[in-house]
Amino acid sequence: MYMSIWCHNLNLSSRSLAIALVACVTLVYFSYSFNACLFASLSRTLQQSNLRNLLTLPQRNDTSSSSSSSNNADATTTATPSTSNATTTPPTQPAAQPLPSIDGAPKYQMLRQQGLRPSRHLPDTLIIGVKKSGTRALLEFIRLHPDVRAAGSEVHFFDRHYQRGLRWYRHHMPYTIEGQITMEKTPSYFVTKEVPQRVYHMNTATKLLIVVRDPVTRAISDYTQAASKKSDMKRFEQLAFVNGSYAVVDTNWGPVKIGVYARYLERWLHFFPLSQLLFISGERLIMDPAYEIGRVQDFLGLKRVVTEKHFYFNATKGFPCLFKSEARSTPHCLGKTKGRNHPHIDANAIERLREFYRPFNNKFYQLTGINFAWP
Numbered sequence: 435m436y437m438s439i440w441c442h443n444l445n446l447s448s449r450s451l452a453i454a455l456v457a458c459v460t461l462v463y464f465s466y467s468f469n470a471c472l473f474a475s476l477s478r479t480l481q482q483s484n485l486r487n488l489l490t491l492p493q494r495n496d497t498s499s500s501s502s503s504s505n506n507a508d509a510t511t512t513a514t515p516s517t518s519n520a521t522t523t524p525p526t527q528p529a530a531q532p533l534p535s536i537d538g539a540p541k542y543q544m545l546r547q548q549g550l551r552p553s554r555h556l557p558d559t560l561i562i563g564v565k566k567s568g569t570r571a572l573l574e575f576i577r578l579h580p581d582v583r584a585a586g587s588e589v590h591f592f593d594r595h596y597q598r599g600l601r602w603y604r605h606h607m608p609y610t611i612e613g614q615i616t617m618e619k620t621p622s623y624f625v626t627k628e629v630p631q632r633v634y635h636m637n638t639a640t641k642l643l644i645v646v647r648d649p650v651t652r653a654i655s656d657y658t659q660a661a662s663k664k665s666d667m668k669r670f671e672q673l674a675f676v677n678g679s680y681a682v683v684d685t686n687w688g689p690v691k692i693g694v695y696a697r698y699l700e701r702w703l704h705f706f707p708l709s710q711l712l713f714i715s716g717e718r719l720i721m722d723p724a725y726e727i728g729r730v731q732d733f734l735g736l737k738r739v740v741t742e743k744h745f746y747f748n749a750t751k752g753f754p755c756l757f758k759s760e761a762r763s764t765p766h767c768l769g770k771t772k773g774r775n776h777p778h779i780d781a782n783a784i785e786r787l788r789e790f791y792r793p794f795n796n797k798f799y800q801l802t803g804i805n806f807a808w809p
Contacts, residue, residue: 552609556600557585557616559641559734560633562702563624565692566655567645568716573619574756574768575719575727578740583608584617591618592633593626600636615734625691625698634705641734642706647716648808649693649795650787654776656689661777671783680786690787696797703801713802723754 561569577584589595591603607616623629624644633640654670661667674690676682685691702711712733719726724742731738748755748767755767788809799805 550611552611554604554607555610555616556604556636557607557618557640558637559615559617559643560623561617561619561621561643561645562629562633563621563644563698564646564652564695565621565624566652566659567621567647568714568719569619569621569645571719571723571754571768572643572645572714572726572730573617575723575740575744576617576730578744578756578758579731579736580739581613581736582615582617582734583610584619588620588622589618590620590622592629593620593622596628596632615736624702627701630702630705638706640706640710642702642711643714643730643733644699644711645714645716645719646695646798646806648806649695649791650784650809652716653689653693653787654779656692658776660689670777670779674783674787680783683787683790693791694794696794696801699798699801708802711802713804715806717806720753 561573563569573584576582585606585608589603589606591598591606595602607618610616623633633642653674657670657673671680672678673687674684676684683690685694712730714726714730723745724740727740728738731740744757745754746757746765747753753767755765757765791808795806795808
């Protein structure tokens with residue numbers, strides 16, 4: 435009897451123990467599952483937070499980031515000057531600077547919200563010359579196009595600062611987004627011997643814009659600008675001719691030498707096909723800016739956005755002006771140096787210079803396939 439009771443109690447204890455064991459296992463399982471889910475959820479939240487911070491990191495040091503990530507191949511493989519002008523001086527790297535105007539501009543904030551990140555790029559197009567032919571006017575007029583962004587001042591990279599490297603050059607370019615053209619203007623590029631090869635090493639597909647005008651008028655304009663900065667400068671006739679006689683033209687004088695366009699063009703054609711060069715008439719750019727800018731837009735593959743409605747003619751200056759520009763929304767003309775009155779030059783001196791330039795002009799017409807009909 436006692437054995438029966440003991441066995442019965444033993445069965446109850448075993449059953450209770452089994453039930454308790456199952457309950458414990460179940461509790462441990464649910465506790466583990468809950469903690470695992472909680473841990474996974476926290477991990478995902480932290481990862482998303484870190485990712486969001488990376489994506490929205492402000493461009494405080496865009497100078498360094500653009501130089502290390504954007505166009506990295508160009509900066510590392512072609513930043514060394516060409517072998518014909520090699521130098522042992524290491525490229526000078528620009529110091530990183532904050533860019534509050536870029537971060538703070540509503541336009542760029544909106545672009546970032548749309549997933550577009552403005553960045554600096556090496557230029558697709560260069561205005562390489564010619565000095566005192568209308569390069570500033572061309573730059574201001576083409577910058578009216580929303581798909582063109584240009585450096586505001588002459589960078590002089592290829593003729594003065596080439597040893598600094600392409601990374602330095604890119605730092606001086608404006609911010610652009612995908613689909614926009616980056617442009618730079620330095621008129622002395624056209625006449626500097628080393629520049630064509632250097633531009634070629636940067637990008638063989640670079641498009642080149644060249645503004646030309648009657649070389650005699652250009653020389654007088656060049657002289658006028660120099661004389662405005664130097665009150666005791668000799669008269670034009672004294673500088674343009676040897677020994678004050680009109681018999682021999684001084685071809686070593688800069689304003690005269692620059693006008694021999696064919697000499698410099700041959701250097702450029704050694705590296706670039708004629709199809710990558712567009713020649714703009716400086717005379718027509720003044721008289722009919724919409725026509726010349728239309729040609730430029732076609733050459734660059736842009737929609738014709740800049741038209742007659744953007745210009746008006748200022749009879750006092752004898753120069754086209756703008757109803758609005760990239761920087762100003764009100765009508766205005768270019769700087770006071772544009773349309774400046776030229777000094778009186780002896781008619782015999784002008785005629786002698788025309789005789790001097792005539793064969794060079796004809797050679798230039800042959801090279802370009804364009805007759806500019808200069809006197």
